[in-house]
Amino acid sequence: MGNGMGNIPQSGFNLYFHPEITPSPLEEPTFDPNVGFTNGRKERVMIATEEEMRSAKIPLEDRDYCAHHLLKYQACRKDNWPWAVNCEHEKHVYLNCRYDDFLIRMKEYERERRLRVKTQKEISA
Amino acid sequence: MNFLTKTFTLNKTILPGHTFLVSTIRNHWNKDYKPGPYPKNEEEWERNAKKYNLHKSEYHPYPDDGTGLGDYPDLPMISADSKDPFYPYDNPELRRNFEEPLHAEFDVMRLDRVDVNAKFRYPLWVMLAQFLGVMFFSCTIITLGEYVKMFHPLVPRQYPKEGKTYYTFEPIC
Numbered sequence: 001m002g003n004g005m006g007n008i009p010q011s012g013f014n015l016y017f018h019p020e021i022t023p024s025p026l027e028e029p030t031f032d033p034n035v036g037f038t039n040g041r042k043e044r045v046m047i048a049t050e051e052e053m054r055s056a057k058i059p060l061e062d063r064d065y066c067a068h069h070l071l072k073y074q075a076c077r078k079d080n081w082p083w084a085v086n087c088e089h090e091k092h093v094y095l096n097c098r099y100d101d102f103l104i105r106m107k108e109y110e111r112e113r114r115l116r117v118k119t120q121k122e123i124s125a
Numbered sequence: 126m127n128f129l130t131k132t133f134t135l136n137k138t139i140l141p142g143h144t145f146l147v148s149t150i151r152n153h154w155n156k157d158y159k160p161g162p163y164p165k166n167e168e169e170w171e172r173n174a175k176k177y178n179l180h181k182s183e184y185h186p187y188p189d190d191g192t193g194l195g196d197y198p199d200l201p202m203i204s205a206d207s208k209d210p211f212y213p214y215d216n217p218e219l220r221r222n223f224e225e226p227l228h229a230e231f232d233v234m235r236l237d238r239v240d241v242n243a244k245f246r247y248p249l250w251v252m253l254a255q256f257l258g259v260m261f262f263s264c265t266i267i268t269l270g271e272y273v274k275m276f277h278p279l280v281p282r283q284y285p286k287e288g289k290t291y292y293t294f295e296p297i298c
Contacts, residue, residue: 012275025276033292041292046285064284065291105279107294112280 021116029112044104066097160195169196177226187229200228206240 014022023029034040047068048058056071073090080086140147149155163186164170173196174184187193205220215223219235233239245252283291 008275008277009273011278012273015276016273023280025279026281029280033290037296039297042295042297044283044285044291044293061282064282101283102279104291104293105281105283108280109278113278 021113021120023109023112023116025109029108031112031115035115064101066094066101069094069097160197162195163189163193164196173198178224179226194229197229198226200226202228202230202234202241204234204239204241205236207242 011022011025015024044065046065048063048071052071053063053067056074058067058070058074062070069090073087073094076087076090077084140150145155161173161176164173170184171181173186174181176196177184177198179198183198185199186196187199208220210220212220214220221227228234234241247255285291
């Protein structure tokens, strides 16, 4: 409730009233990804290959950095059917991966926003 | 088949000579449905009142201005919903007594149709104001929402693709 009534509308109003410091949800980050990290950041690694995802008919929207967990989960479901509940572990791992992916996107957005605020302050100072 | 043959034979033999039967059966209409001409004098006035089972003082035909209904009486609009439900009517389902004259628009005032004498809980202007208020409020919110699109504070979804690198937030030590 707090997110739906506070945070999400807040982001809309921020984008309307302060577009210079609020990144749109449709644009990629504009700053150098390694700013503020002395040795840089670890890259995200894609484990599932295009071949695997294609042969498993994974929907295009699910072919992200968690696709290898999804492959394992779907394979487990196929092996255990109709006792799909036996795949709870695989499902949990997959959903946790998606949650972490969400967190990374949230952090990336907030990083972009704070860097924009910082740039604005430097310009006005 | 025999039944069909018989029916057609019956039609051929009986119907041609009887115009009344033809018009009632084929066209669902007979001459008694049509009101007579507008009464011209006092005598016709009284005769028409009697024809429609009304007292002379109750009988007022529709004005003869080109849109009237001949000698048909302009009865008060009382819908079946506002009639006494406990009265022992001859036709309880129509709330009508035998030979009681019908209003010209009787078919819209039956129990299963409109209650033209309905008394509303609120006056019409209050209901109109309520309707317009709700519409105005909704339109305002929707119009504002067109300009202020709310969203989750997130960057677009990250998919692996050629020439594009995404990073975790783990620093390289």
